[in-house]
Amino acid sequence: MTEAPLRTTRQRRAVAAVMEDLDGFASAREIHDALRDRGESVGLSTVYRNLQALADAEEVDQLRSDDGEVLYRRCVTDHHHHHLVCRECGRTVEVQGPALERWVEQVGSENGFRQMSHTLEIFGTCDRCR
Amino acid sequence: MTEAPLRTTRQRRAVAAVMEDLDGFASAREIHDALRDRGESVGLSTVYRNLQALADAEEVDQLRSDDGEVLYRRCVTDHHHHHLVCRECGRTVEVQGPALERWVEQVGSENGFRQMSHTLEIFGTCDRCR
DNA sequence: CTCTCTGCAAAACATTTGCAGTCGG
């Protein structure tokens, strides 16, 4: 009952392939468009379903853009980390933050909070973009 | 042309009043419901428009919940700060993070990024909620 | 009076779901 079947369909392979090549984050619609451009027609709902599956399998990261869309990105590292994103070109660097994790724990305990968790996104302009 | 008129209407006052009393974050729908409960009937679009106006005037904070709604909260401090939110009761503590700001700058410069900005939300379970 | 604000209904969006047909194993 912990096991999921997960068949290998053309559509599943196509979505996974796009995520492989993807540099930075992309919305479901952008991924859907990228598939069409490659000549691999996949229904939008199927894109959503497969992205959801990949996210459940922790093979992609999910985050919300400021205007409310969900963005997806293939994750390189397994461990907890954050993304440093260039606001011009979208280039992404994954950063570990032991100092941050410690700070969060400290702020929590100063205020009587336990079982801390957090979400952080960092934006900046990268060197290539001036 | 930098000046906005901003009339004092019953609806504007009602929305502002609800935000005054609000403890923690609330969605537009919750605020709309709260207005109805107070006997102050205000159209939903008007609630959205006034919340937007308050956010533009930096009198309320805006953030996205995990399921994509925008949440609003009256802001106590003027300066940049973050929210420590109890995941049980929604109680909110505003925290300053000089250490965090420094860490963000450092991570940025290590990777050649400038003009850093960031968004952070911290969650935990507060002492009152065990 | 004038011009902004409001309310309603309709539109715009991203995302999800129901269902019948398709196809992997």
Place this chain on the structure above:
DNA sequence: CCGACTGCAAATGTTTTGCAGAGAG
């Protein structure tokens, strides 16, 4: 073959917008 997967259309839920009428200054 069987059941998971797909595609389409319709449904959902949130936020935005067009427009005619109301009301602040």
